[in-house]
Amino acid sequence: MTRAATSAITTAARNCSGPRAGPTPRSASPTSTSRPTTCMPAPRVRPERGGRSPTAASPTAGSTRRGSDSAAQTATPTIGPSARSETGSGRMAWIRVVEALKAPVDSEVTVKGWVRTRRDSKAEGGLSFINVHDGTCFDPIQVVATGALPNYQSEVTRLSTHCAVECDGTIVKNPKGGNEIKATAVRVIGWVDDPDHYPIQPKPHSFEYLREVAHLRPRTNTFGAVARVRHCLSMAVHRFFHERGFYWVHTPIITGSDCEGAGQMFRVSTLDLCNIPRSVESGQPRIAGSESRPTKDSEIDFTKDFFGKEAHLTVSGQLNVETYCCAMSNVYTFGPTFRAENSNTARHLAEFWMIEPEMAFCDLMRDSQIAEDFIKYCVRAALTELPDDMRFFDERIEKGLLARLAHVLEKPFLRLPYTEAVKIIQEAQAKGRKFEFQVKWGSDLQTEHERFLTEEHFKQPVILMNYPKQIKAFYMRLNDPGTDGAPGDTVAAMDVLVPKIGEIIGGSQREERLDKLDQRIEEMKLPAREYWWYRDLRRYGTVPHAGFGLGFERLMLFVTGMANIRDVIPFPRAPGQAEF
RNA sequence: UCCUCCAUAGCUCAAUGGUAGAGCGAUCGGCUGUUAACCGAUAGGUUCCAGGUUCGAGCCCUGGUGGAGGAGCCA
Known part of the structure; x- marks a missing residue:
């Protein structure tokens, strides 16, 4: 990894008020204890000259x-x-x-x-x-x-x-x-x-x-540049959609359903952790001392919780935004998203910002075109609005960044059926290209496969389409049998793969047919009751619609060339990491 | 969560089980319309924590804690 040692250099005036935030509160106790705390007004550490004491x-x-x-x-x-x-x-x-x-x-x-x-x-x-x-x-x-x-x-x-x-x-x-x-x-x-x-x-x-020292790093030239690009891209996101008649919808951050289906969720609760209410439905008497631990016989009584039911932080605004899509035609979300996955990589955060457009009367091809236009629009915005910052990233963070981005803008993204992609990977393997994981039709592509396609084989952004239904979400539209000559059922899903990042966008046409949707909910053994309002959209004036999701910080990595996602968000949240 | 590696000065890193070192930064001085400045000097350490082995541990062992890279999950 090119962790191009940065550039740092910045300045900081420290206020005298308040407790010292401490550069590394949890580390090096020797240092922090031996250091003069805060800015003590009186004795300066530096020897004084000239009688003046600039405290x-x-x-x-x-x-x-x-x-x-x-x-x-x-x-x-x-x-x-x-x-x-x-x-x-x-x-x-x-x-x-x-x-x-x-x-x-x-x-x-x-x-x-x-x-x-x-x-x-x-x-x-x-x-x-x-x-x-x-x-x-x-x-x-x-x-x-x-x-x-x-x-x-x-x-x-x-x-x-x-x-x-x-x-x-x-x-x-x-x-x-x-x-x-x-x-x-x-x-x-x-x-x-x-x-x-x-x-x-x-x-x-x-x-x-x-x-x-995340509280001081914005003063360095790298993080100043990151902050400016982040702002620039945020504005570009809104401008892109606004110019195309999309409405920004503020989907909820707290969700009452556990059915968004995109991974582990953070619980939101006001229950007293030391005295958790238990339901007694099982008929078992409560046993003293056992009440704060859930058992098979005593379930937590969430009717006593703030919302009267279990609540979590959202992992996606998509289901909610679909409701506005089926009323306002073109809409999007852009807001924080939370995933409690215990994942510790340079591409994952527990709190990140996600962009999810949703278009009514739209099929997968148009969906992918908007995704492509969107990426290019954002890249162009950074290049034209912040040339100095981008030149810096090119020189010090990722050599060849500007050439890579220029290449992205150059020609249309390539579209390729999943079924074809599998063949290409298998052929490469037959010719001796080594992969850690085997690929066969029906299995999800690994990061190494995706990067092979976009970085080695095609050397350009690629949009894979029509994935096997068993590896995709329940709400994706079932394709007609035999689409792309696939040996099994596929859904109208697409992933946009770009060099350096791999998958940057995931999207799909949504299943607008109630019977097909119900069938998928049942196949995947999902709690149908929880989806009542989502199903209503298919009962009352249903329309074909499509959308995609994009992690804003991954767009930041793609545009800046920065290597770690924790360095493109001001205060990264990750497992074991919530300082500042 | 899994695999691998790492933790020593403000930072980046050295140091066969035997006196704790360098570069950068800081401070002081010299030189200079300087700009990654340059030259010299000085200061700066409970070697992440807790145990253990040993005459002796930065180094070896055990257990923690924290970090990095990769994988999985995904965006």
Whole structure:
């Protein structure tokens, strides 16, 4: 795995309030106990110079307001569309770093952000180059501070990674061409307590390590870029559907049915775990001491629970969104989803965001076309809206990312029946390609098979269609016998396979015929009673409809080239992992 | 849940069962319109936890805990 050591570097001002969140609360007790906690206002760890004690408790201690004074005389109109009416402590226009990098020369500006790096020179009576970032773009802006600043020795030369600063100055051209700010004032808003122990250093950190300091990692260039792409893709998702007349439906996060059928669920309950109510239906008397453990003879009485029945966190909004589909035509969900699977991989989370469009009067072919358009739309959005971030991912995270994505956009995705895919894999095997698992018609394809198809054999995204019914969900539409020359019954299911990820989308045309649906529910021994409202959709004005599901974080992996799903969501939840 | 590997300085990692090391980062100094800066010096350790073997354990054994990679489940 290319865990391209990242890039890190960021800045942080630590507040004095509240308990220290601690970088690695559960690890290294020696470290955490020996470390000075929080930012104690008083004795600073660093030796003091020059008598001034810039403590975190007095953020602006010793900072100068001179810049403000001079700015007052040359009050400059605000610059850029997003410049707000607020100004810095001075009267210069506070603009974002992204705007400062494009602002015209001689503009008087203020930027606010965190120090990424600082380099000093003794030339010209003291010269410091401070890279400041505020999250608005990949590149920081370089602020040039000179010894003429009154707080130069006392503060500027002590800035360390992730100190928070406000800088006033003039936009000038860097000798190498880019914009930089010739500072007239540098105000320190928040110091970094004990830079030697500050968890993020101006050096590469492993992603594993940064997960332990998830509260500080967004200040690094990698996680800043991830956050921007995540936002960009989220907006693209909504834009894609909105532009096509889809309605966003907020399906419930708490579900009262255990019939969504997509894996282990988290229970939602307000019952007292120390005193769980038992039903006495079995006629057995309750036995003291046995009441808090379920037995065959005493079942938990969920009528006493909050919802009067068992409740769980949703594992899919699909069944619910189908109801709106059969009324609004084109709808989608985009929200959090929860799976209590004990799965520990770079592609799974216990809490993730899922996108599930559902289209009425739609068959599998159109479904797959929308899936393809959707993927391409999202890829294009990232490439055009965040070229700097994407270039970074290409250079430092996955070499060749941009070429891979360009290739994805290039031509139509390939469509292939499952039955054909099995033949291709079997032929490859006959020619000596080794697989850990055998493939035969009727068995589900393993990750290795899917990746073989999309990465080796076709070298492009592939949509597999019409899977054997026994490996797919009950709600998928039964195909006519003999579809694709399959030796058994198939359903109108599709999986979109892409290089690097494997399956990124799973979808299907839904079974709209009540008798066929009932037959499947019965075959799979599902509790028919639980599906009463789902069955109603087939009783009252049923229509062919189709949809698909896509894990948003997997789309993130696909677009950014990041290797681990825990690094593309701000605070990953996984088995044994709910810190922050 | 299964298989494999790992846990030593702020970070990344060394160290035949025999004095705890390097690089980066931090601090201080030198040089420099610097930008992965460079040069020198200094500080920094209960070697994840609990037991055990041994004259002696970072190293060997047992049991925990945590992490990583792969698999399964899936999105």
